[in-house]
Amino acid sequence: MKPFDVIVIGGGLAGLMAAAVAADNGQRVALLTYGSGSLPLASGAIDFLNAKAPDVAIKNLPAHHPYKKIGLKACDAAAKFFVDIAAKADLPYNGRLSAQIPIVTAVGTLKYSALVPESMDASNLVNKKKIFVVEIKGLKDFYAAMIVDNLKKIFPDKTFEVAKLDLNLLGGRDITCMDAAQIISVNEQILADGLKTLDVGDDDAIIIPPIFGLEGNSSRAAIKSQLRAEILETTCLPPSPTGIRLQRAFIKYLQSSGVRIFENSKVVRGVVDGKKVTGVVVENSVREKVFPARKVILATGGFYSGGITMRDFDQPREPIFDLPVFFPTGAENWSNEQLFSDEPQGFSMTGIFTDESLRPIDESGEILFENLHVVGANLGGSDFVFERSAGGVAISSAYKGATS
Amino acid sequence: MEKATVVVIGGGATGLGILRDLSMRGVKALLVEKNDLVNGASSRYHGLLxxxxxxxxxxxxxxxxxxxxxxxxxxxxxxxxxxxxxxxxxxxxxxxxxxxxxxxxxxxxxxxxxxxxxxxxxxxxxxxxxxxxxxxxxxxxxxVDGFRMAWQLVDSSKRYGGQVKTYTEVIGFDTVNGELRGVKVRDQFTGEEYEIGCDIAVNAAGGWAGFVGKLAGVEIGVQxxxxxxxxxxxxxxxxxxxxxxxxxxxxxxxxxxxxxxxxxxxxxxxxxxxxxxxxxxxxxxxxxxxxxxxxxxxxxxxxxxxxxxxLYIPPGGAVGRSASRGFAIVDHDNDGLKGFFTIVGGKFTTYRLMAEKMCNQICAKLGNDTPCRTAEEPLVEEVSQEDKDRAKKFFPSYGVNLAATRLGVDRFKKVVERLESDPESRELVCECENVTRAEAEEICKDDTSFIVNDVRRRTRIGMGTCQGNFCALRAAAVFSEMGVEPTAKDSLARLREFLQGRWKGIRPVLLGRTLRETEMTRAIYELSMNVKGGAPQ
Amino acid sequence: MSDKTQAIFTGDRCLSCTSCMANCPVMAAIKDYRGPKLVGPAHGRMHFSQEDIEATLEFCSNCKSCDRACPSGVAVSTLNMLQRAEYYKTHPHTQAEDMIAHGERAGKMVRMMPFGATFANIGMEFGKTLGIFSKLGLAGERDMPAYASTPFKDLYSRIKQTAGGKKIVMFTGCFINDNEPQVGEAFVKVMNANGYEVLIDKGFNCCGSPLVVTGYLDEAKQHADNNADRILEWKKKGIPVVTPCTSCSLMLKEEYHELFAEHKFHEAAENVYDAFEFLEILQERGEFNDNVKPISQKLLYHVPCHLKCQAIGLPAANILEEFGANVQTADAGCCGISGNYGFRKDKYDISMKIGAKLFERVKRKDFDKVISDCGTCRMQIHHGSGIKPCHPIEILAAAYQ
Structure with missing residues (x-):
């Protein structure tokens, strides 16, 4: 096999983004994935930080924070690149790093993100007179009454109405948002016709589960053009159509730019020559296969995705290159008493420390491999969930890693 | 004032066994439990018969x-x-x-x-x-499934007039001249305090028996x-x-x-x-x-x-694993309190025998000579094959037997009817343990369901592989629709409380795949749902 | 690799994340199938109530998209197949199931008669026209794979092999033997060109893949035992077993071990290679014969699902590209046929719905040739688009002078 310019390990948001950036720079790229990545579980919105102005807050982070290595410049460039890729797949995103956009969640709270699919952008909700929350007969996981109960606490002065549409989904398995989105992608009109039966004024808004198809914006556009009120999608339990749309947008871009995607390819170690990685080894059922590379981007994720594993207490491992993993020791520092805590969770801070090019370093700060870059959730030093930065760190570290 | 001949204190296996035994002998009995049923050792054990x-x-x-x-x-x-x-x-x-x-x-x-x-x-x-x-x-x-057995004991007791009040804590005793007249209790949700009149009270509070004893002014050696x-x-x-x-x-x-x-x-x-x-x-x-x-x-x-x-510790007795697994019945008449008994110690496997011996003493006091029948009569009737076959049409066959034994004849029938008439009720609220929406709704409506965790103990919602990742939202939503006020409406609090309950047991084993599952929990409920609420400051 | 890859051990790794459901082509096509997670892995946890069977298990096509989507290494589809075998312990097979599972047997019968292949093909033509297939429960819309006039194993003895010295054993697979012997010829030519004499072991059975997906697990086990024993014999002699059929190679390399949980299957698997996997290893060792005419064709490559599972990269694409071919992957998902799945009358529509995206892609005709390593994928593409694909080894064979 001819060596690839760049091999990206991991098919989550960080891996897809890194592969896209590298391909965009004219490099011959291979993406090795194991499992479908975590985007189908995600909302598709990109959180940068839990602050009114994420860009300002990023500047004030402590030095060990991944954002400090990435730098605001790369964050900005990543955001722009990201929105462009999505737009190329007809998936419009709104937002910028200096502000937050609200999204209605499946439980009726608002969640805030810097970059948000246009279909979820609830910025104007505050100006609406009446809000219709529409559930769909037979669609699981969307509970309009609960959403209204909780939204009323945020918007006590607004009028809410629960409506229920029958789109003929019943008669088979439990229908998830993804299933409904699939059905609607081949027959948008059933949803358009259903929504038209609502007594909605121009100043009203309709909140629906995320069912505007699984690719791009075409289903939404077809339905939107027939209605005057604003229609907003919520987040949902996985599998999440809004995350899947983003995943498909990236894969489409990678395919069109000649990136080779190798599925089911579990990388077990690197091929190393001194401080240089010359390839990676994929293990299959009976033998190993070497994929040679000039540069490797490690986007294997954190604990969830297996980028960091921990079979025994106090022994987290990065299983491919056996990189040093930073982690808080001892049971008392590992987790907080509350699941939804007011402090970061120790276990979630676990990860790899890097230099400013996102190359892994050891305790003394020495760079371990010159052409290996660590991006996404396997970076250590912060709790991406607690600080609401998972998506932002993923895309900006990917951008930095791919351009370094 | 509410009245019963016997008030049983403690909703564990022993207390419920006593409630059933007394009820079957025709004694008007009422059980109070400060939490949900089998919240102590009767479910927090290995489930070994x-x-x-x-x-x-x-x-x-x-x-x-x-x-x-x-x-x-x-x-x-x-x-x-x-x-x-x-x-x-x-x-x-x-x-x-x-x-x-x-x-x-x-x-x-x-x-x-x-x-x-x-x-x-x-x-x-x-x-x-x-x-x-x-x-x-x-x-x-x-x-043996401690949860299932508990509610089957309740069902059996209810058939004979037995009553159960959960989330009802004993706060004191009403005595006149060394003779028990009633038990003072507090409703855990409303805070309301009231008295239940009785001739006899049985302290079957397990690990809490010492505290209950103290309220009555008697010393009980329980470790x-x-x-x-x-x-x-x-x-x-x-x-x-x-x-x-x-x-x-x-x-x-x-x-x-x-x-x-x-x-x-x-x-x-x-x-x-x-x-x-x-x-x-x-x-x-x-x-x-x-x-x-x-x-x-x-x-x-x-x-x-x-x-x-x-563990019952007689004065000067051993503690720990060497302490006796045997049980003791104390008639506090000897301590100067007439009408108050304590039963303590023992093990789950022999709860019925303990209850029988306790009830024999109570009945002797009451002059009731009806023999104990708890060893002969099944706890509940078995669900008919016909009803199971009806259910199999609508939800995964490997859930039918489980649901049938969880629910018992009457509730299962109701659930099947619901499945037949309302296709939407067929969806699975809990996919790991196969709990349909119809079943969840049925249990949410039950008078012992105050929080989602109460529904969990009855249905196994949230007790499987995903530990609530998918069912927490569904269960909170169904509960907010079907459950009782004032607890049901605050769906976010119920949801967080439910996941926090899971978290308590996950924290000490937060490694390997358990850790992965938790990362998913947080991604869904913190990132995608923002269940804590609030806006960036 | 350890025995932890056996399917029975992998169910415990399921996190219930729904990745398998998000990537299941059958779920996307129909509402009836409850989805991989709720069949294999869920049943695994509930195995204490054996009497029960998940009713929608029949919809799984064993395409293995779920296995590839799984971030935890759960052998989802194999768990499904194990459940299916349980089902057939208490339920009879239909005639159609018997037929589609036993292609090897039918092939042998055909060969025993004079002009058997011709008559069988005419018979199938009639069968299709008269609606007999449909009555049997087969997809009447579809042509059954036509029998070649001479099966590969007979054709093979007439091939004059030029290479000496190094040897490999070819596992022909039923489809190549009975229906597309030209692929076998191309295979021999390529291996000869690389200095390998190709041996045939007539003692091999069908790999068992059609048996497994139709619930004949005991029979499949007999095939597995026989094949593995023979492979181990060849292993002792230092002669690798190579197959140009990706479903066969997956079965021999991986699924035996997953399904039957015996270590010998793993040992046998170590001696099995997919054709292009083998060639790429030669290439990496510098032993590949690159005296190849430039391939100037533009090729659309439908990568079979069962190749994607194998984690061997895309060796056919790499090798053909090396010699000038412009290889574009179709990236249009599963073709839908999944072995014998699409031949069932009640699964035909599902199979065509799944393949629709691929057919559309192929119909764009912006290439010289469609290639795919899998025989039934090629049939499905031909059926759905009218364009006949070939095996990549045929392209390479033609490029050797």
Whole structure:
């Protein structure tokens, strides 16, 4: 096999983004994935930080924070690149790093993100007179009454109405948002016709589960053009159509730019020559296969995705290159008493420390491999969930890693 | 004023057994429980219906009681007992001489212990350590579902007029001239305090028996002895697998529905409320457990939990594992309080016998000579095949038997009717344990369901692989629609509280795949749902 | 690799994340199938109630998209197949199931008669026209794979092999033997060109894949035992077993071990290679014969699902590209036929719905040739688009002078 310019390990948001950036720079790229990545579980919105102005807050982070290595410049460039890729797949995103956009969640709270699919952008909700929350007969996981109960606490002065549409989904398995989105992608009109039966004024808004198809914006556009009120999608339990749309947008871009995607390819170690990685080894059922590379981007994720594993207490491992993993020791520092805590969770801070090019370093700060870059959730030093930065760190570290 | 002839304090197996026994003898009885039912040791244990093999050397009286009650429970509790059988295995590091004693002890206690070859043992239990296991016997152990049994006891009691009040805490006693007149209680949700008049009160509060005694001004020697257990995601074993050695920590594996429970440790604690578990306890259990099952650490741990055995300590008695597993009945007439009894100690397997003995004394006082029938009459009727077949049309067949035994005849019928008439009620709220929306709604409506966790204990929602990742939202939503005020409406609080309940048992085992599952929990509920609410500051 | 890859051990790794559901082509096509997670892994946890069977298990096509989507290494589809075998312990097979599972047997019968292939093909033509297939429960819309006039194993003896010295054993697979012997010829030519004499072991059975997916697990086990024993014999002699059929190679390399949980299957698997996997290893060792005419074709490559599972990269694409071919992957998902799945009358529509995206892609005709390593994928593409694909080894064979 001819060596690839760049091999990206991991098919989550960080891996897809890194592969896209590298391909965009004219490099011959291979993406090795194991499992479908975590985007189908995600909302598709990109959180940068839990602050009114994420860009300002990023500047004030402590030095060990991944954002400090990435730098605001790369964050900005990543955001722009990201929105462009999505737009190329007809998936419009709104937002910028200096502000937050609200999204209605499946439980009726608002969640805030810097970059948000246009279909979820609830910025104007505050100006609406009446809000219709529409559930769909037979669609699981969307509970309009609960959403209204909780939204009323945020918007006590607004009028809410629960409506229920029958789109003929019943008669088979439990229908998830993804299933409904699939059905609607081949027959948008059933949803358009259903929504038209609502007594909605121009100043009203309709909140629906995320069912505007699984690719791009075409289903939404077809339905939107027939209605005057604003229609907003919520987040949902996985599998999440809004995350899947983003995943498909990236894969489409990678395919069109000649990136080779190798599925089911579990990388077990690197091929190393001194401080240089010359390839990676994929293990299959009976033998190993070497994929040679000039540069490797490690986007294997954190604990969830297996980028960091921990079979025994106090022994987290990065299983491919056996990189040093930073982690808080001892049971008392590992987790907080509350699941939804007011402090970061120790276990979630676990990860790899890097230099400013996102190359892994050891305790003394020495760079371990010159052409290996660590991006996404396997970076250590912060709790991406607690600080609401998972998506932002993923895309900006990917951008930095791919351009370094 | 509300009145009953007997107020039973404590909704564990013993209290519920007494409630049922009294009700069947025609005594008007009411049970109060400060939390949900079986919130203490009656569900926080390994779910083992002892054959008695474990006591065959140390305490043959207990062993004999066990085997008799074991046989009775299999007969009357078909819907909560899984007759999986048990195996005792001696490892290379265990004392061979003990094996001889044990075989003899079983014989003397009337417990059938059948020696099997190692080949047979490995065939029956493929995951046993081929390196360490040296001999094996089959015994008539079984698994019993403490949750299911509790509500079946309630159902049975209710048929005979028994009453249950959960989340009703005893705060004092009304006595006149050393004679009990009533029990003072507080509603945990509304804070309302009131009195329930009675002739007799039974303190069956288990680990809390000492506190209840204090309220009545009597001293009761009860030592809460905390046992920690680990629940694994799958059935690692097909039988109850016991170590054939002197009883010790971490030497029992019980297949329990879809999971396996490994237990237990033994540690004296000052407070029965202490159900905390620690990494150190987990480590020590795993270390012992992997002697029997070498690959133990490769199996997914769901969570840990702990409960306190209420060990009865007679003045000057031993504590800890060497304390007696026997039980005691105290008539506080001798302490100058007429009409107040305490029953304490014992073990889950013999709860019925304990209840029978307690009720015999109560009935003697009441002049009621109706004989005990709890050993003959099944707890609940069995769900008919016809109803099961109706249900099979609508939800996965592998959930039907489970739902039937969880729900019992009447509720199951209602659920099936709902499934037939409303297609939307067929969706699974909990996909890991196969709980339909119809079943969840039925239990949400029940008068003992105040929070989602109460629904969980009845249905197993949230007790499977995903530990609430998918069902928490669904359960909170269904509960907010069907549940009682004032708790139901605050769906976000219910949801967080439900996941926090899961978190408590996950924290000490936050490694491996359990950790991965938790990362998913946080991604869904913090990132996608923002269940904490609030906006960026 | 350890025995932990056996399917029975992998169910415990499921996190219930729904990745398998998000990537299941059958779920996307129909509402009836409850989805991989709720069949294999869920049943695994509930195995204490054996009497029960998940009713929608029949919809799984064993395409293994779920296995590839799984972030935890659960052998989802194999768990499904094990459940299916349980089902057939208490339920009879239909005539159609018997037929589609036993292609090897039918092939042998055909060969025993004079002009058997011709008559069988005419018979199938009639069968299709008269609606007999449909009555049997087969997809009447579809042509059954036509029997070649001479099966590959007979054709093979007439091939004059030029290479000496190094040897491989070819596992022909039923489809190549009975229906597309030209692929076998191309295979021999390529291996000869690389200095390998190709041996045939007539003692091999069908790999068993059609048996497994139709619930004949005991029969499949007999095939597996026989094949593995023979492979181990060849292993002892230092002669690798190579197959140009990706479903066969997956079965031999991976599924035996997953399904039957015996270590010998793993040992046998170590001696099995997919054709291009083998060639790429030669190439990496510098032993590949690159005296190849430049391939100037533009090729659309439908990568079979069962190749994607194998984690061997895309060796056919790499090698053909090396010699000038412009290889574009179709990236249009599963073709839908999944072995014998699409031949069932009640699964035909599902199979065509799944394949629709691929057919659309192929119909764009912006290439010289469609290639795919899998025989039934090629049939499905031909059926759905009217364009006949070939095996990549045929392209390479033609490029050797």
């Amino acid at each position: 002892h054959s008695g093999g474990r006591y065959a050397v140390k305490d043959q009286e207990a062993a004999r009681e066990c085997i008799i009650e074991n046989q009775i429970m299999r007969k009357i509790g078909k819907s909560c007992v899984e007759p999986c059988g048990g195996m005792f295995t001696r490892l290379d590091i265990d004392d061979e001489a003990y094996e001889e004693l044990w075989v003899k002890g079983c014989k003397d206690s009337g417990i059938e212990a059948t020696p099997i070859t190692l080949d047979e043992a490995f065939k029956l239990e493929p995951r046993l350590s081929r390196k360490h296991v040296k001999s094996a016997y089959l015994v008539p152990d079984a698994a 809460p002895d905390k046992g920690t257990l680990i629940a694994f995601n799958q059935r690692i074993v097909n039988h109850v697998v016991n170590r054939l050695h002197k009883s010790s920590d971490g030497d029992i594996f019980v297949p329990h529905g879809s999971i396996t429970i490994l237990g237990t440790s033994s540690m004296s604690v000052p407070n029965p409320e202490d159900t905390s578990t620690s990494r150190a306890e987990v480590e020590s259990l795993l270390k012992i457990g992997e002697q029997t099952f070498e690959d133990l650490r490769d199996f997914r741990i769901l969570r840990t939990f702990a409960g306190s055995r209420p």
